[in-house]
Amino acid sequence: MALKTVGEQGRIMRLLGHHLWQTSLRWLHGGPLFRLQPFAGTPSRLLIAPQDLRTADQTNAMDIYGGRFLFSGQVVEARGRSPFELKGEDDGWQRELHSFGWLRDLRAAESKVARQNARALVDDWIKHCGRWHDIGWEQPVVARRVLSWLAQSPLVLEEGDAEFYRRFLRSLGRQVRFLRRTINEAPDGVPRLQAALAVAAASVSMAGQGRFVRQSMRRLEYELQRQILPDGGHVSRNPRAILDILTDLLPIRQAFVTQGLETPAGMMQAIDRMMPMVRFFRHADGAFAHFNGMGSTPTDLVATILAYDDARGAPPGNAPHAGYQRLSGGETVVLMDTGVPPPVHLSEAAHAGCLSLELSSGRHRIVVNCGVSSRASDGWRQVARSTAAHSTAGIEDSSSCRFLADKPFGRWLGAPVVAGPTSVPVERIEDAMGTRVTASHNGYAARFHVLHERDIRLASDGSVLDGLDLFTSSGALSEQDHFTLRFHLHPLVKPELLRGGSGAELVCPDGETWEFDASGGELALEESVYLSDVYGHRRTQQLVIYGRISQASQIAWQFRRTVLARPQRRFRTDEDGLYPPLDD
Secondary structure, rough: OOOOOHHHHHHHHHHHHHHHHHHHHHHHHHHHHHHHOOOOOOOEEOOOOOOOOOOOOOOOHHHOOOOEEEEEEEEEEEOOHHHHHHHOOHHHHHHHHHHHHOOHHHHHHHHHHHHHHHHHHHHHHHHHHHHOOOOOHHHHHHHHHHHHHHOOHHHHHHHOHHHHHHHHHHHHHHHHHHHHHHHHHHOOOHHHHHHHHHHHHHHHHHHOOHHHHHHHHHHHHHHHHHOOOOOOOEEOOHHHHHHHHHHHHHHHHHHHOOOOOOOOOOHHHHHHHHHHHHOOOEEEOOOOOOOOOOOOOOHHHHHHHOOOOOOEEEEEEEEEOOOOEEEOOOEEEEEEEOOOOHHHHHOOOOOOOOOOOEEHHHHHHHEEEOOOOOOOHHHHHHHHHHHHOOOOOEEOEEOOEOHHHHHHHOOOOOOOOOOOOOOOOEEEEOOOOEEEEEEEEEOHHHHEEEEEEEEEEEEEEOOOOEEEEEEEEEOOOOOOOOOEEEEOOOOOOEEEEHHHHOOOEEOOOOOOOEEEEEEEEEEEEEEEOOOOOOOOOOEEEEEEEEEEEEOOEEEEEEEEEEOOOOOOOOOHHHOOOOOEOOOO
């Protein structure tokens, strides 16, 4: 991507300077100097093991016992060696290995062999990587490992001898000191907050940490106040961030209660703000909307988190700080992205999906964004972040945001958003007829002198969603004025064009049927790909409207439910092979 504006160049230079500063501090605090430090201040014992809310898979325990390690979509055979001695494996695989989240799978096996295997693998790590490992001592990896070791300490320590117990505590204490020392150099956002969570969990779980408890809680409250927005969203605008934070934060709150300690007010306030947002992003089938890096939904984890919600109220409709709107009527839900991109240093996973929407009816998701797979290649991740992968409008096959290219800085800085919408005014009206949301963005103003506005209204009974997309010239309109309006369909929805291509029928697995109509452009039914399926990428289809702004500056469209259920009419589902998986 060529840098075309002084503003973009300035943002990248500031980001590069910040990256170099953090790299130098990490080298000083976590590199050779740290490796030479003595093992001082080892905790005498563990007082409590915070609960692990994540779901375990006990079938994975047998693979690990057999030396087969399936992480990050890759299987590695240890062949009698310690996995921590292996060289040249995929970085993602190594991060998952060194994070030790798989200990929960061994614990779920509830066998003596699993306990012995867990203890042996932890001892192997202490032996081979306890001093240093380039990936194993990455700050986010250390934070995840500390949380895993604390939560699974009953598994690891049961039946272990006194010498192993001392080695375990000595290594754990060293890792916690590393986190305390390097927390300011951790990548901003969820990684830094998880480091604060790990330090807080260790302070309340290990003996002899009294002088650190107050310090660690102050830092945790500071990060929560800084990163959790007033409406409960996260500054990265990624819905998954809320789940990741709550999954680690709720056990720490419970640990305070168990220890008879006063729960910090800042922690309670952050939890109270985030809980409604868990409900906000959910469709009726339990899946989260696919915005800004959200992939497949861990529904079992969401259910566990919601069990801690004492209020159990209805989700809010408006999240102005996070930049989202929720419209509901009857059993129909519409979620819409109405926010600007997050700050550049938090935008590594942000998408160019401004004004995109998702539509669900009951347990059927109908219109979706493509989402993202955590196991996808870099190429697929780039596709997933583009405007074309979202149910919104694009100009000249370009995205409303500009991402940092691979060269010359992408190797160090990744692919953050360096330009995008800077203004997204929103108006929301609720009355007896339904809910109306009007929003616009200027993401295409600098390049094409076009403002995109989307006006949607959901009927109070949820049977009709009316929409209007308008393209307004903010300057001299160029010849590059082609627009594309996309509505990506969920793989379980079967579409068919009607009336010579002026409309479409959308049939759900149980026969519930919706019709789509549009005026002002050329409607087509094209292939698409659903990236957030737990089984891999899935083929699906999309409704696409083509046009030119100079010929039609607005497109009116409507989704209308015509049949609630038609059991006698059925068709093959995903599992029957209607939409076979795609290769990555």
